[in-house]
Amino acid sequence: MMNRHDTSPLTAEEQHPHRGEWLRDIVFGLNDGLVTTLVFIMVVNGVAAGRVVLVALGEVIAGGLSMALGAYLSAETASDIRDYRIAMERHEIRNEPDEERAELRDLYRRKGFRGGMLDGIVDHLTADEERWLQAMMRDEHGMVEENHRHPITDGLLVGLAFVAGGIIPVLPYLLPVPYHPVWSYVLTALTALVFGALKSRYTLRSPQRSALQFLIVVTIGTVVGAGLGLALHAV
Numbered sequence: 096m097m098n099r100h101d102t103s104p105l106t107a108e109e110q111h112p113h114r115g116e117w118l119r120d121i122v123f124g125l126n127d128g129l130v131t132t133l134v135f136i137m138v139v140n141g142v143a144a145g146r147v148v149l150v151a152l153g154e155v156i157a158g159g160l161s162m163a164l165g166a167y168l169s170a171e172t173a174s175d176i177r178d179y180r181i182a183m184e185r186h187e188i189r190n191e192p193d194e195e196r197a198e199l200r201d202l203y204r205r206k207g208f209r210g211g212m213l214d215g216i217v218d219h220l221t222a223d224e225e226r227w228l229q230a231m232m233r234d235e236h237g238m239v240e241e242n243h244r245h246p247i248t249d250g251l252l253v254g255l256a257f258v259a260g261g262i263i264p265v266l267p268y269l270l271p272v273p274y275h276p277v278w279s280y281v282l283t284a285l286t287a288l289v290f291g292a293l294k295s296r297y298t299l300r301s302p303q304r305s306a307l308q309f310l311i312v313v314t315i316g317t318v319v320g321a322g323l324g325l326a327l328h329a330v
Contacts, residue, residue: 121252121256122290122294124162124166124252124253124254124255124256124257124259124260125256125257125259125260125286125290126260126287126290126309126312127158127162127257127260128155128158128159128162128256128257128258128259128260128261128262128263129260129261129263129264129283129286129287129313130283130312130313130316131154131158131257131261131316132151132154132155132158132260132261132262132263132264132265133264133279133280133283133313133316133317133320134316134317134319134320134323135150135151135154135320136151136264136265136268136276136279136320137276137279137317137319137320137321137323138320138323139151147268147275148265148268148269151261151264151265151268152262152265154261155257155258155261155262155265156258158257158258158261159254159255159257159258159261160254162253162254162257163250163251163253163254163255163257164250164254165253166246166249166250166252166253166254167246167247167249167250168246169249170244170245170246170249170250171246174246177238180232180236180238181228181232184228184231184232184235184236185224185228188224188227188228188231189224192221195227195231196217196221198231198235199217199220199221199227199230199231199234199235200213200217202234202235203216203217203234260286263282263283263286264279264280264282264283265279266279266282267279267282276321280313280314280317283313283317284310284313284314287306287309287310287312287313288306288309288310289306290309291305291306291307291308291309291310292305292306294309
C-alpha cells in the first residue's frame, strides 16, 4: 500500500493534469492582450481621453487578428518543417537502410548500450518501418510523437485569447466608475494573478510565484505606458 505521505516524483506528477500544451498559446495571447492594451490605454488616456474606448477596441481587434494570423503562420511553418523531416527520413530508411541502421546503432551506443543488448534494440526498432521512423525522429531529430493541433486551431486560440485579455483593461471605460486608468490596472492585475495561479497547475512553479510573475509584467507595462502618456501629453 502506498504511504499517503509519499512525495515521489511519480506521485507528484500524477496529482497534476497531464496535458497543458494549450496553455502556452493561451498565456501568450492573453498576456499580450492584457499588457498591450493596458499600455496603450495608459499612453492615449491623457491625449485622447474622449476616444479611449473606441481607439482601444480598435487596437484589440487589430491586435487579435494580427496575433491569430501570426500564430497560424508559425504553426503552419512548424508543421511543414516536421512533415518535410519525416518524409526525408522515410526516404532514407527505404533507400539507404544500411546508413540509417548505422546511425541508429550509433545513437543507442551513445546512450550506453553495448553488445547483444545493442544488437537486440537495433534489430527490434528496424524490424518495422514505422517503429524505425519514430525512433529516428525521436533520437536523431528530437521530435517526440504528440497530438499536433491544426494551425487554424492555434491561430484561433491565440487570437481569441488576445481579444479576451485586451477587453479586460477596457471594461472600466464602459462602466460609471471614476479613475478609469486605475481600475484598468486593477482588473488587469487581478486577471494576471488568477491566470498566473492557474498556470502553476501545469508547471513546477508555485501558484504564488507564477501569479507574481504575471503581476510584475503587468505592473512594468503600466508604469511604462503611464510614463509615455505623460511625455506625449507634455509635448
